Amino acid sequence: MEIYLDNSATTKSCKEAVDAAVWAMQEEYGNPSSLHRRGFTAQKLCEEARSALAAALSCAPSELYFTSGATEANNMALIGAAEARKRRGKTILVSAVEHPSVLEAALFLEKQGYRIKKIPPAEDGIFTAESFAKEVDGDTILVSAMAVNNETGLILPVKEIAKSVKAKNPDVLFHTDAVQAFLKRPIRLKGSGIDLLSVSGHKVYAPKGVGALYIKKGVRIAPLLYGGGQQGGVRSGTEPVPLIAAFGAAVQKGKQRLSENMAHYAQLSAFLEERAKAVPQIRMEKRPQHAPHIVSLSVYGIRSETMLHYLEQFGIYVSSGSACSKGKRSHVLEALGVDRMTADETLRISFSPDTTQEMIEELICRIAEGARSLAAQR
Numbered sequence: 001m002e003i004y005l006d007n008s009a010t011t012k013s014c015k016e017a018v019d020a021a022v023w024a025m026q027e028e029y030g031n032p033s034s035l036h037r038r039g040f041t042a043q044k045l046c047e048e049a050r051s052a053l054a055a056a057l058s059c060a061p062s063e064l065y066f067t068s069g070a071t072e073a074n075n076m077a078l079i080g081a082a083e084a085r086k087r088r089g090k091t092i093l094v095s096a097v098e099h100p101s102v103l104e105a106a107l108f109l110e111k112q113g114y115r116i117k118k119i120p121p122a123e124d125g126i127f128t129a130e131s132f133a134k135e136v137d138g139d140t141i142l143v144s145a146m147a148v149n150n151e152t153g154l155i156l157p158v159k160e161i162a163k164s165v166k167a168k169n170p171d172v173l174f175h176t177d178a179v180q181a182f183l184k185r186p187i188r189l190k191g192s193g194i195d196l197l198s199v200s201g202h203k204v205y206a207p208k209g210v211g212a213l214y215i216k217k218g219v220r221i222a223p224l225l226y227g228g229g230q231q232g233g234v235r236s237g238t239e240p241v242p243l244i245a246a247f248g249a250a251v252q253k254g255k256q257r258l259s260e261n262m263a264h265y266a267q268l269s270a271f272l273e274e275r276a277k278a279v280p281q282i283r284m285e286k287r288p289q290h291a292p293h294i295v296s297l298s299v300y301g302i303r304s305e306t307m308l309h310y311l312e313q314f315g316i317y318v319s320s321g322s323a324c325s326k327g328k329r330s331h332v333l334e335a336l337g338v339d340r341m342t343a344d345e346t347l348r349i350s351f352s353p354d355t356t357q358e359m360i361e362e363l364i365c366r367i368a369e370g371a372r373s374l375a376a377q378r
């Protein structure tokens with residue numbers, strides 16, 4: 001039996017997504033910009049997917065732009081907003097625990113002369129709206145804070161942050177990377193104060209290579225790509241119809257099952273926590289303000305990569321910190337005040353709707369066994 005517990009790194013495409021992609025590749029192969037019927041029907045498929053996404057985010061379809069993924073959506077949000085607002089100010093705030101696709105885009109902007117301020121969490125590892133608002137001044141043009149952290153599941157209070165930074169300076173744009181929150185927690189964009197929001201297909205059971213950026217009506221950002229003017233010129237490039245259709249199908253399914261899946265994740269994480277208590281080598285922090293589909297734990301005395309490969313022998317797949325920070329020290333755990341040794345021993349377990357309690361039982365047994373046998377080998 002394969003036990004795939006790395007769903008925050010990526011997911012297996014659901015059947016609905018695969019069927020939609022195959023249909024689009026074989027039947028709806030037209031270019032959405034073509035003026036003939038083949039173009040029109042391909043365009044229609046894209047619009048159906050856009051509407052499914054809009055329904056899941058409670059926004060208008062016209063506020064959504066398909067991208068190649070969340071890396072592109074995050075780059076577009078930061079660099080596009082900075083470029084469009086460069087005459088108003090030069091300061092950008094980002095949380096210290098953002099994904100590299102936000103932090104590296106911010107670093108790029110810093111080299112272009114923007115001022116980047118990284119907002120750390122409070123002593124207790126929690127982010128407050130106040131810690132962002134107090135750094136906002138007349139020069140601030142953009143604030144970016146993710147909805148759920150991809151390494152630990154920490155929830156940031158994005159709506160409160162959006163409201164309080166705008167109370168201080170109404171011209172500030174607020175962006176959130178909602179990749180790990182989308183279809184795991186309810187998101188209602190209407191009236192939220194969020195101007196820009198990024199999502200990714202492959203974290204929600206659609207294929208890799210597709211994502212979307214929400215741009216609130218009336219907000220202007222500069223494009224990153226210049227070309228044929230597709231998607232209103234905001235994101236040029238022929239739309240990848242099969243990927244978009246698959247994304248739409250996966251989102252529709254995910255939206256229908258949102259509350260069921262949320263309850264499932266809460267049960268699984270409570271079960272994992274309970275079972276982990278019986279293994280003295282496992283350390284798990286108390287998890288207030290954490291999304292239940294991502295669990296971070298450390299195994300005393302065993303480096304996470306060693307444990308990851310030990311588990312792999314039994315067909316159990318987990319992640320050491322985040323899959324995106326391959327081998328590098330985690331900036332997230334560092335910002336959250338986790339000591340170096342514990343950070344090196346941290347595993348990330350992330351669930352899907354198909355994860356069962358038996359899988360968690362097996363995981364915990366194997367970790368306990370591994371903790372004993374690997375320690376004996378040292």
Ligand code: PMP
Nearest residue numbers: 069070071099150177179200324
């Ligand atoms: N943001 C977060 C929080 C993520 O977890 C990821 C994927 N690791 C990304 C952005 C990048 O998404 P994509 O792989 O679609 O570029």
